[in-house]
Amino acid sequence: MTARGEVSNARATLPIRADLAGRRPYGAPQLQVPVRLNTNENPYPPSTALIDDITHAVAAAAAGLNRYPDRDVVALRAALAGYLGHGLTSAHVWVANGSNEIIQQLLEAFGGPGRSALGFEPSYSMHPMIAQTTATRWIPAERTDDFRVDGAGAVAAIRRHEPDVVFLTSPNNPTGTATPLEVIDAVCAAAPGIVAVDEAYAEFARDQAATALALLPAYPRLVVIRTMSKAFALAGARIGYVAADPALVEALQLVRLPYHLSAVTQAVGLAALRHTSELLSSVAAIRAERDRLITDLRSIGLQAADSDTNFVLFGRFADRHAVWQALLNRGVLIRETGPPHWLRVTVGTEAETATFLSEITALTAGRADVMLP
């Protein structure tokens, strides 16, 4: 892979799996610009108190690094179960290096050659991408024009395709749309296999009661995926987790690599969870900033989708790449993703969001040619 993303001549001659040949790795640009609003990170860095606690925890872990870490990650699983509530215990929780590794383990255990996974698009691009690398056939199903998962349509698609795994991202990335619990319930009732509800943005939802955790007692094949990368402001630590029936958690351990989660990562996760209320204190501010941003985008004549996440999908642009590039030229990096003609912006600090707003206003004000109706 070259810097610009083409497949190099050298790679093209490698004896790579036929189904991977010519593909590109995941690649949201990581550019050093003043305002980075492209990968849905939490804009607030850890506090001094949290940095100190992490430093001490890592120092203690360092003293034992000659030994392998706890293979079963028991302490961190128990702490995460305590955070989730809903009567969950460490036996209901599994942890990995980011929820992307959770998704990989799920597809290794329940997908794979001869099996299929279905998702409602537009949604998170890593679901089909990890399906591909685990040789799981991907079945795209549709969302409505306003980005919802229609209950009857979802049930019909599941009955028609009988997928081994159903992915339902709620709140959804890149649209911001939450799916009501009744629809998730109907999907679980119809699905012949695993239902994976990806709740990476759960803490940002307007209706906090809408979590699929509430459905776990009713559905032993339901898994609820969470992450510390977004609300917990810990993307750099790579900690994702899942809540499910204990038998399902045991099944995931069949495919995990031995000692997959380093002692350092486990120590960082435990230290961070001791600061849960501090870490989550930014969530309320981000939600308020998000709602303001939506109102402001609409007030300058743009469309902005309702959002239960820390980002906003907005548009619609005749040439979205030109708008993305013009913003980048002005030092504001957002994401060119989602349905055609839309762009996605992560909610940053108040100052970052204000900069984005003034730049997008300058780019679009009085420019009927830039926008689509």
Ligand SMILES: *Cc1c(COP(=O)(O)O)cnc(C)c1O
């Ligand atoms: C950001 C995101 C994740 C998080 O991935 P990590 O590997 O935990 O950082 C998972 N699912 C969705 C839908 C996301 O947008």
